[in-house]
Amino acid sequence: MPARVTLQRLAEMKARREPIVMVTAYDYPTGRTAEQAEVDMVLVGDSGAQVVLGHDSTVAVTVDEMLVLAGAVRRAVHTAFVVADLPFGSTEVSDEQAIATAVRFVKEAGADAVKLEGGGEARLSRIRAIADAGIPVVAHVGLTPQTAVALGGLRAQGRTADSAARIVREALAVQDAGASVVVIEAVPADVAAVVLPHLRIPVIGIGAGPADGQVLVVHDLLGITEGKTAAFVKRYGAIGPDMVAGVAAYAREVRSGVFPGTEHVYSATEVAVEAARAALEGREA
Structure with missing residues (x-):
């Protein structure tokens, strides 16, 4: 069995410019698929609210539901680095609430790290608190689906001067706050390229052009998702119709x-x- 992927391994991959492969998973079968495909990172995303639980957005999923999904994935994945999304409402109240939620994902689901969206002052405080508690944090800037309404909907970010500057500031700020990895979503490649050389931590892109790694939703890339997908999605299968x-x-x-x-x-x-x-x-x- 290959050696388990760690934060050190991810840092080494970045240093060697070895692309990092990340994919979502939400249950034992998709976790096994990711494991057998030998990906480097698995994200138990709150996108499971939509692709698994049938909600219209990610905000509906609860902590208990995410713990069930993350635990199933962890039982399937023995090599890849497992990251669990902290759902909307589970970190917003206080740093203490955020720490308590993160601890549950590590203790009850076996996650290697947790992911938080956003780079504002409150989110930076949460990142610092969770990281100080000894739990690795994956940050997420650009399009943040949990707060997409405030961003004008599920649309690309960084296409105006103010938005582009905000993304650069937030990417650097989450790094300074103690994030171990950062996801940049739905940002023009030229804008992401401005900040990439200044980020010491691994950068995972999704609709943000070349980065240290890439992530896609497994249902999107396998053709299980119905209807129109985001412009950055490439389909590698047609399992849904099958x-x-x-x-x-x-x-x-x-x-x-x-x-x-x-x-x-x-x-x-x-x-x-x-x-x-x-x-x-x-x-x-």
């Missing part, structure tokens, strides 16, 4: 009597069949 086709074929065969066939049933001895008949006759008597 799943529908498979279940539809099963339904047709059940309804037509084709399934189950003789090859799908168990055989019994004549003695067993006679005993079953005798048991029935005994009841009828």
Whole structure:
């Protein structure tokens, strides 16, 4: 089995300019898929609220729901570095609340690190508090889905002078606050490139051009997600349509009597069949 990926390993990959591969996972099967594909990092994202739990946005998912998802992924993943999103509402009240939530993900779900969105003053305080408690933090700047309403919706950031300057300031600030890794989402590549040389920690891009690594939602890249996906998504499979086709074929065969066939049933001895008949006759008597 390959050696387990650690923060030191990620730092070494950045230093060697060895691309870091990160993907989301939300349960044991997707965790096993990520593990067998030998990715470096697995994110148990609050995007599970949408792709697994069927909500319209990420804000609906609870801490307890995320703990179930993260625990299932951790049981499947033994090599990759596992990061768990801290859901909306679980860190906003105070540093103490943020620490308590982060501790639960480490103790109950086995996460290697937790992820927080945003780079404002309150978020920086949370990053410092969690990091000081000994828990690695992955920061997230640019498009932050939990607070997308305040950003004007799920749209690219950094396309205006004010927005671009804010992203640069926040990326540097989360590093200074103690983040071990930073995700930059939905930012023009030219804007992200301005700050990349000044970040000592690994940078994971998603719709932000080349970086130290990349992350995509597993349902998006495998073609499970229905409807339109973000412009930065590349699909590497079409599993969604295959799943529908498979279940539809099963339904047709059940309804037509084709399934189950003789090859799908168990055989019994004549003695067993006679005993079953005798048991029935005994009841009828």
